Amino acid sequence: MGNEARELVLKEVNRELLLNLLAGGKRMDERGPNDYRQVKVQKGVLSTAEGSALAQIGDSKVLCGVKYGEMTPFPDRPTEGVFMVMAEFLPLASPTFEPGPPSPESIELARVVDRGIRSAEVIDTKSMFIEEGKVLGLFIDLYVMDHSGNLTDTAALAAAAALADTKVPRLEGGKIVRGDYTGPLSLTDKPVTSTFIKVGDKILLDPLRSEEHAQDCQLTVGTVDGYVVCMQKSGSGSMTKAEVMGCIDIALEKGNELRSHI
Amino acid sequence: METPELIKDGKRLDGRALDGLRPIRIMAGVLKEAEGSAFVEWGGNKVICGIYGPRECIPKHDASPYKSLLKCRYTMSPFASLEEHGRSGPNRRSTEISKVIREAFDSVVMSGEFPKTQIDIYVDVLQAEGGTRIAAIAAAAVALANAGIPMKDMISGVAVGKIGGQLAVDLGKAEDNLGESDMPIAFTHRGKEIVFLQMDGKLTPEELSRNIDAAMEASDKVYALQAEALRKSYDSEGGQELEM
Amino acid sequence: MERIVLPGDVVWEREVFASGTWVKDGITYAKVPGMLRDEKFIPLEMAYRPKVGDNVVGIVVDERNAGYMVDLNLPYNGVIPTRKVRISLRLGGMVYGKIAFVDEVGNVDIGEVDKLPAGKLITVPASKVPRIIGKKSSMLNQIRDISGSSVFVGNNGYIWIGQKGNMQLVMKALDLIIRRAHTTGLTDQVAKYLDENR
Numbered sequence: 280m281g282n283e284a285r286e287l288v289l290k291e292v293n294r295e296l297l298l299n300l301l302a303g304g305k306r307m308d309e310r311g312p313n314d315y316r317q318v319k320v321q322k323g324v325l326s327t328a329e330g331s332a333l334a335q336i337g338d339s340k341v342l343c344g345v346k347y348g349e350m351t352p353f354p355d356r357p358t359e360g361v362f363m364v365m366a367e368f369l370p371l372a373s374p375t376f377e378p379g380p381p382s383p384e385s386i387e388l389a390r391v392v393d394r395g396i397r398s399a400e401v402i403d404t405k406s407m408f409i410e411e412g413k414v415l416g417l418f419i420d421l422y423v424m425d426h427s428g429n430l431t432d433t434a435a436l437a438a439a440a441a442l443a444d445t446k447v448p449r450l451e452g453g454k455i456v457r458g459d460y461t462g463p464l465s466l467t468d469k470p471v472t473s474t475f476i477k478v479g480d481k482i483l484l485d486p487l488r489s490e491e492h493a494q495d496c497q498l499t500v501g502t503v504d505g506y507v508v509c510m511q512k513s514g515s516g517s518m519t520k521a522e523v524m525g526c527i528d529i530a531l532e533k534g535n536e537l538r539s540h541i
Numbered sequence: 542m543e544t545p546e547l548i549k550d551g552k553r554l555d556g557r558a559l560d561g562l563r564p565i566r567i568m569a570g571v572l573k574e575a576e577g578s579a580f581v582e583w584g585g586n587k588v589i590c591g592i593y594g595p596r597e598c599i600p601k602h603d604a605s606p607y608k609s610l611l612k613c614r615y616t617m618s619p620f621a622s623l624e625e626h627g628r629s630g631p632n633r634r635s636t637e638i639s640k641v642i643r644e645a646f647d648s649v650v651m652s653g654e655f656p657k658t659q660i661d662i663y664v665d666v667l668q669a670e671g672g673t674r675i676a677a678i679a680a681a682a683v684a685l686a687n688a689g690i691p692m693k694d695m696i697s698g699v700a701v702g703k704i705g706g707q708l709a710v711d712l713g714k715a716e717d718n719l720g721e722s723d724m725p726i727a728f729t730h731r732g733k734e735i736v737f738l739q740m741d742g743k744l745t746p747e748e749l750s751r752n753i754d755a756a757m758e759a760s761d762k763v764y765a766l767q768a769e770a771l772r773k774s775y776d777s778e779g780g781q782e783l784e785m
Numbered sequence: 786m787e788r789i790v791l792p793g794d795v796v797w798e799r800e801v802f803a804s805g806t807w808v809k810d811g812i813t814y815a816k817v818p819g820m821l822r823d824e825k826f827i828p829l830e831m832a833y834r835p836k837v838g839d840n841v842v843g844i845v846v847d848e849r850n851a852g853y854m855v856d857l858n859l860p861y862n863g864v865i866p867t868r869k870v871r872i873s874l875r876l877g878g879m880v881y882g883k884i885a886f887v888d889e890v891g892n893v894d895i896g897e898v899d900k901l902p903a904g905k906l907i908t909v910p911a912s913k914v915p916r917i918i919g920k921k922s923s924m925l926n927q928i929r930d931i932s933g934s935s936v937f938v939g940n941n942g943y944i945w946i947g948q949k950g951n952m953q954l955v956m957k958a959l960d961l962i963i964r965r966a967h968t969t970g971l972t973d974q975v976a977k978y979l980d981e982n983r
Contacts, residue, residue, distance in 0.1 A: 325785075690817075691831070695793050
């Protein structure tokens, strides 16, 4: 059975049940609609990377490694460093992940996390200038290791925690001295995301995989303290303005809760 | 650049004796989705392995009516090395390693029980410090057992080599780069059959023979840790929480 | 006396044909992790192989001329042959049935099929199913009684839980059984748990 057919069947399997449960004020597990599963963050788990963290939301696990490199700057910003976010959906993370080129889902996830970090301007890219024609590059790699739903929030949390763990390498003659650091990366904030699904007329935070199967659509809201810094609606359903505003309020509150784990 | 002295007063760079292993920590059943899994920290190596299958063989025309097709994908993360950021995904090195790891397990996995299917071994090196393929084999054996894939025997191994003119067990990264020879080797635990063997360098037959004996002895210590990890996975409540 | 045995370990110094073991030169070895208790080998993990007469829970995933194709948590879908179907099924619908036929490569026909209404489908390791059912269904019956839920257990590792009753309690009890499947006195442990958490 192809993955698309499987998704359709899984939607059928989970949707009626979830709708019935929601009508009785319940969801697939014992949480309330706006509760996160258990959140756990381990920082500094890799000694080969300049920054790293393993984030877990429920059984979902994402590892983030941050590496510095020397790069040519973009022509329109010759004095600014460059950072980029990439995501790998490891085949060991889910029976539906297959080895091969990046899927649209993994590219979407990386770009949403990237937008949150970029819009919040948490990294001072001007401080990453080395010399004319040469800047520091910051590679933020997200390794999805276990997929039990809501990968986006798990990945954004891993990225924020890994950045908070990142040490700036010492430069010598315009070159990085590996394993030698000048101090921690200075960050203005810790951007995280909160993801909601809409099922029928109900909205749930931090969906389980089985709840995602039953969803109409999904909304991710990235926040720093007091501000929304990115949003992404995905899936084919629709939401009203009131629903979106409701998600934003909860995301701002829950964002602080997530940040407390970093 | 000055070459550091790899052996001084009978001790190696990290203070180990010539036949000493780096610290090894193994956990079984650390992933929820995979049907079997293991995490191995071996010196500065961190490796995670997940197993899926027996499941539908894709592409279908690869399927054998007599047995399950064992597949292995070993990859290295872009942040695995202290050096510059790497490229993710398979390359020539990882493709070769994937092939020989798969063949090592082909000799113990009882694939005839599951015709027309495939069994996937996915190993990802999260952090590397020399000897990743041997750490990958240690992880894969535990993960396969954790998945309930029938095996005639467990597999464990170690890299042995020659540094500073002397035989040494479990080479670290500097020893691998600067030493005279590196020989990763893996054995079935009970049968002591060699199921994985690579070698580079220049050794006499006598040196090779001693290498194999030393590797066999060290592999038994690795096996003891693999077995302990599997036994421990039944003590703990709710599986093993992944501590990286 | 009990001990955990790993693949390749000698279970008996003689020839015994038991699940989870294999024989060579008159010696019986383990091929999966197992518990050796009172001279009995209990596999702790084992990939499922279908047998005629096994009860299964499945999901209808396709409809073809030959019949309904059913996902059974196996490498290949099982079939409910058209000539045996007396009920109409829909894609994504869940069924409970018995394995009627298995060929040499593991293709499965399902008979005695009943339709299951919308409910929670969970996947458990097939090696733990015998403990979930218990002797003469003792374990399963006590879960059903105390939770008030309808529960159907497939040997294939799929379990269907009805919406009436305490679904969360059933899931927690199943989780407890899976974690402690190798321990003794499990029925009493679960009875105590159910009683404390009902």
